[in-house]
Amino acid sequence: MNKATTRRSFLGLAGAAIAAPALAACNVSGNSGASKAGGGTLKFWDMPWGTPAYNELGKKIITGYTPAEGSAKATYQIIQWNGFYQTFSSAIASKTGPAVSSGAGFQAFQFADQGQIAYADSFIETLKKDGTYDDFLPGVIDTMKTDKGYVAVPWQTDVRPFWYNKALLDQAGAKVPTTWDELLAAGKALKKIGASGFATGSGADNNLGAHTMVAMMINNGGGLFDPDGKPDCVTDANIQAMTFVRELANEGIIDSGAVSYTIDNLDSQWKGRKAGIGIHTPGLAARTGAVGKDLHVMDPLTSPSGTVAGLFFVNNLMMYTNTPSQEASEAFLKYYLSQIHTYWQNPVGVAVPVLKSIASADYYAKDPNQVAIVEKWMPVCKTYAAKKTQSFAALAAVDGGQPLAQFAQAMLQGKTDPKTALTTLQRGLESIVKR
Amino acid sequence: MTPTLTAPSTTATTASASTPPAGKGVSRRTITLILLVAPCLVLVVLINAYPLVVAASQSIHNGTLIVTGDFVGFSNYLDVLTSPRFWTAARFTLIFTIVGVFGSWLTGMGLALLLRTKIPCRGVFKVLLMLPWVVPIVVSSTAWNWLVSTPTSPLPTLTAKLGFGEVHFLANPTLAAITVCVFKVWVSFPFMMLMTSAALAAVDTTVYEAAGIDGASRWQQFVHITLPLISRSTYISWILMTIFCVNDFPTIYLLTAGGPVDATSSLVVLAYRTVFQDQQTGPGVAIAFLMTLVLVIVSTALYRQIRKVDIA
Numbered sequence: 114m115n116k117a118t119t120r121r122s123f124l125g126l127a128g129a130a131i132a133a134p135a136l137a138a139c140n141v142s143g144n145s146g147a148s149k150a151g152g153g154t155l156k157f158w159d160m161p162w163g164t165p166a167y168n169e170l171g172k173k174i175i176t177g178y179t180p181a182e183g184s185a186k187a188t189y190q191i192i193q194w195n196g197f198y199q200t201f202s203s204a205i206a207s208k209t210g211p212a213v214s215s216g217a218g219f220q221a222f223q224f225a226d227q228g229q230i231a232y233a234d235s236f237i238e239t240l241k242k243d244g245t246y247d248d249f250l251p252g253v254i255d256t257m258k259t260d261k262g263y264v265a266v267p268w269q270t271d272v273r274p275f276w277y278n279k280a281l282l283d284q285a286g287a288k289v290p291t292t293w294d295e296l297l298a299a300g301k302a303l304k305k306i307g308a309s310g311f312a313t314g315s316g317a318d319n320n321l322g323a324h325t326m327v328a329m330m331i332n333n334g335g336g337l338f339d340p341d342g343k344p345d346c347v348t349d350a351n352i353q354a355m356t357f358v359r360e361l362a363n364e365g366i367i368d369s370g371a372v373s374y375t376i377d378n379l380d381s382q383w384k385g386r387k388a389g390i391g392i393h394t395p396g397l398a399a400r401t402g403a404v405g406k407d408l409h410v411m412d413p414l415t416s417p418s419g420t421v422a423g424l425f426f427v428n429n430l431m432m433y434t435n436t437p438s439q440e441a442s443e444a445f446l447k448y449y450l451s452q453i454h455t456y457w458q459n460p461v462g463v464a465v466p467v468l469k470s471i472a473s474a475d476y477y478a479k480d481p482n483q484v485a486i487v488e489k490w491m492p493v494c495k496t497y498a499a500k501k502t503q504s505f506a507a508l509a510a511v512d513g514g515q516p517l518a519q520f521a522q523a524m525l526q527g528k529t530d531p532k533t534a535l536t537t538l539q540r541g542l543e544s545i546v547k548r
Numbered sequence: 549m550t551p552t553l554t555a556p557s558t559t560a561t562t563a564s565a566s567t568p569p570a571g572k573g574v575s576r577r578t579i580t581l582i583l584l585v586a587p588c589l590v591l592v593v594l595i596n597a598y599p600l601v602v603a604a605s606q607s608i609h610n611g612t613l614i615v616t617g618d619f620v621g622f623s624n625y626l627d628v629l630t631s632p633r634f635w636t637a638a639r640f641t642l643i644f645t646i647v648g649v650f651g652s653w654l655t656g657m658g659l660a661l662l663l664r665t666k667i668p669c670r671g672v673f674k675v676l677l678m679l680p681w682v683v684p685i686v687v688s689s690t691a692w693n694w695l696v697s698t699p700t701s702p703l704p705t706l707t708a709k710l711g712f713g714e715v716h717f718l719a720n721p722t723l724a725a726i727t728v729c730v731f732k733v734w735v736s737f738p739f740m741m742l743m744t745s746a747a748l749a750a751v752d753t754t755v756y757e758a759a760g761i762d763g764a765s766r767w768q769q770f771v772h773i774t775l776p777l778i779s780r781s782t783y784i785s786w787i788l789m790t791i792f793c794v795n796d797f798p799t800i801y802l803l804t805a806g807g808p809v810d811a812t813s814s815l816v817v818l819a820y821r822t823v824f825q826d827q828q829t830g831p832g833v834a835i836a837f838l839m840t841l842v843l844v845i846v847s848t849a850l851y852r853q854i855r856k857v858d859i860a
Contacts, residue, residue, distance in 0.1 A: 202613035227614045317805035370698055372808045373718035378697045510827040522808045545826050
């Protein structure tokens, strides 16, 4: 070969090297080559909702899925909680996201707002026809409803009940509280034996402090929003609730280190018998080892306003517009819903079921704490959207966002005037919700 | 560098001699050179320029990570610059950077000087002192959290036994800021120690012998000989550590996530939380751009200082 040929060959190769990835990048049809006819693969993305055994079981369920002739097979992918929003967003933007996924309470609303969710109305009609719809606990499906339709289908609820350590209450000579006044009295008694009567935490990546503040507002008939979904923080009910929290902080009933507690720090307080009463997740007893046997779910408290209410998050299964076919997504979702009972049949640390058939089954009813959550808390629980009945996209930013986290930290320190803190929260929420 | 720069020229001359000009103005040689450089340029544009352009676009739109949103001009920048939280974060970033750079430099240099003396087990100490830099930040932050987070953690227990009462290292805003800064110094001093050790090794020992004969004290030798002779390396390490500190996300986020009540929120943490927690992409990216701008100015100033040293 002469020099010119060599150079030309080299340039040709260089051009090909550049063109190949560029052409590959242009192929953004997604779905790993799935055709619109419904073949190919259907991606199901799932988070670690429980112990590591949860995802192993999930994989088995997906492996066991046999689609109808010509329909898409399902693949299973675990998405870690850390940075899950970025993972979903970037995948959806590049058309490589899932066809169906589990997701956090407001994820479906968020992606629906951005035109990425396939509404589940026709699927829910199918559930009504085959009777599955009636198996859902009352009101749960409605939490997924928006003006445009159902954004997702519930599969479990993450309730925020009050827990108490019976051994510590007995040691302190306190009775199990049923009202805020009794909570204060029990807290004072617990403080005398070196335990916290309002255990919570608002450190790195710990939302429980924020959840606790909102739960107290909702308990007192308040909430973050008005019935139209506009931020409405500075209300009498909320001020009263936060004044009570400040009193708990100033009385030393709230651990003064709580503001910086991560979820692990908080769990270690429960494990170390330093936490007597507190709002936590439904799985607290399972997280605390030997102490778990002393932990019990309290009845929802009656607030000074006379209201009884709590906070919950309805976790759901959502379908995306980027799918081999909507029929394939719905067929898969139908199968998956029929299998979720195995997560409670073989306990893997998931939250509260949404199906009556699971909640009433022997394998579930043997745990009195879980039964108490279903029977006593679920009927009075509301979402973050309270007092609005429908959830909306901005709630995702409200839940994980800075204004609420800062508010919780300010309240746990017990130094800020509740009205001032709520006014700051109002401004913070307005800046998030307006966008 | 020199041979690398001259080699293509020689090759190109050879190629030019064997090929006639392509025609009007541009020779075939020029076209060849452009085409040879093109793949690299394309890669640089794809890897660096494209994300920058997209980010710049995001900072002037009111969108999300998926949707571009409406064009809002510089209102995101104005919102950010008029936000008290931005200035709180900017102040903490400044403190964190100053303490991080000079705290780790002083510690690192002190240890580097110590390790030049004849102490027993010097090799073992060198390895042990590198551990904070070598250990993954997730591990070290977990260890620090265990040390200080709850009243029953070792350090609060110790302070309580010493009669200081219940000390909340991460719950008290001032103590949290101090703890995070100390953590940063602890993580970073091995890097500074390494840089200084390398610089000290290059210093000719006969200079000290001459200074000793002239009656210079140890301190005078350190101030007038050691520091000037290692100044180039020192400025480089300051530049690098400034960049490390300003861009440091895990050290702060894993320990305090910017709390309590923004007491340890740096600009990079604020940018992250604004984009991914508040889900306000435009303002978050605007913070990142403003941060980059300041970093470029500081780095340029320090580079100029290096050039002054070179000229001197």
